[in-house]
Amino acid sequence: MNESRVTQDVLDDAVVRAVEDAVAAPECGAVVTFRGVVRDVDGGRDVTGLDYEAHPDATDVLRACCAQVTAETGLRVAAVHRYGVLTIGDVALVASASAGHRREAFDACSLLVERIKAQVPIWKRQHFTDGDSEWVGL
Template sequence: MNDAGAGITHEPIDEAAVRAAVGAPECGALVMFHGIVRDHDGGRGVAALDYRAHPDAERFISECVATERAATGLRLAAVHRVGALRIGDAALVAAASAPHRAEAFAAVERLVERIKHEVPIWKRQHFADGVSEWVGL
């Protein structure tokens, strides 16, 4: 994770570091989102996923965090994993802390939506039947 509280990694996400990046004594709420690789999609069994990122993806995710931080004044962080992921692995971990829970929940939801729509990361699903396909291309 970079100084902006954002990152792209090939390694398993350090969830404790994401949490620590937003923790503060004035915050009574800390909300974390874990995007986990599931075993199905569209009625088909999924065996694994591959994520690939544009070379500037870390800049894009940093901008998402910075934009939401500026809009809300809250502490935010997010890390997206790329490479080969298995069922149960965390693909995205995002966190927000705030004095109260409603603001933290809303901020982490906006941040995750922004990341999904603005950060150039592509997913290839490997289905249980041996077929694979790219999603969102």
């Protein structure tokens, strides 16, 4: 099963475990997982929540990002990104990488997150406490 995908499903502990299981291997002594969580402030403004919109090809692009990072590093990686209406504290992104040693796993996970943010066609609308909203990543 290819765990990497874009979904409207809540990214709960079971999803995090599934992403980690997708990269686990007996030779890997390090599994690094990143959770991107909706925070209550951005740029000094109080945030009440986010809406994520995803292009229909977002899962294909996310999987391509994973394949690129694997090709570049030789490591196992996986990620799931949520879209739809998210509230403060919700997990928007889970990304994981495994390696023989921690530094390699940290570096690959960081590379994966940056690649996803730069390439996957997902756009974020932030809602602020003053009633304003703004699109990020258009």
